Amino acid sequence: MxxxxxxxxxxxxxxxxxxxxxxxxxxxxxxxxxxxxxxxxxxxxxxxxxxxxxxxxxxxxxxxxxxxxxxxxxxxxxxxxxxxxxxxVNHVAGSKSFVRLHHDMQDSVTGQEPGPVDFYKGTHC
Structure with missing residues (x-):
């Protein structure tokens, strides 16, 4: 109220x-x-x-x-x-879930999602 x-x-x-x-x-x-x-x-x-x-x-x-x-x-x-x-591994992406980050990191041309190593680098480096 x-x-x-x-x-x-x-x-x-x-x-x-x-x-x-x-x-x-x-x-x-x-x-x-x-x-x-x-x-x-x-x-x-x-x-x-x-x-x-x-x-x-x-x-x-x-x-x-x-x-x-x-x-x-x-x-x-x-x-x-x-x-x-x-x-x-601690979650370091703020309010975005890993699923959303995975989707956001997919290649815009091919639509291919990143592999495990590229995903880790993209979220932790």
Whole structure:
């Protein structure tokens, strides 16, 4: 509702609704990650759960602190960290997917797509 008050958005249009939801999802993930970093700092220093960031009220921080310290969250976090370390090649193309990059790099005359070596060079060099 706040977005619609400030901007003229028709959220009944599917592509607009999708774009707004996608942007808000990414912002939330980034914010959640920052709060988790704050939790890790406060937990490693032995600070109490009331060491809330200035912009988060103590009741909300207590809920987040309990969630972050739960066994299920810690287990999932460890699995995700291990999987991230296993990546052999990081995605370095910004918002474009590898499929789109592959298509964009095809030869304009022959229509032939690049081979694996040329694709790697085009995205990493």
């Amino acid at each position: 706040k977005l619609q008050d400030k901007f003229h958005l028709d959220l009944s249009v599917p592509h607009i609704s999708y774009a707004v939801n996608d942007m808000m999802k990414e912002r939330f993930k980034a914010y959640h990650g920052k709060l988790y970093q704050q939790y890790k700092r406060s937990a490693s220093h032995g600070e109490p759960a009331q060491s809330a960031p200035p912009h988060v009220n103590h009741e909300d921080w207590r809920i987040l602190y309990d969630r972050f310290s739960s066994d299920s969250f810690q287990k999932r976090s460890k699995i995700n960290s291990d999987n991230k370390r296993k990546l052999e």
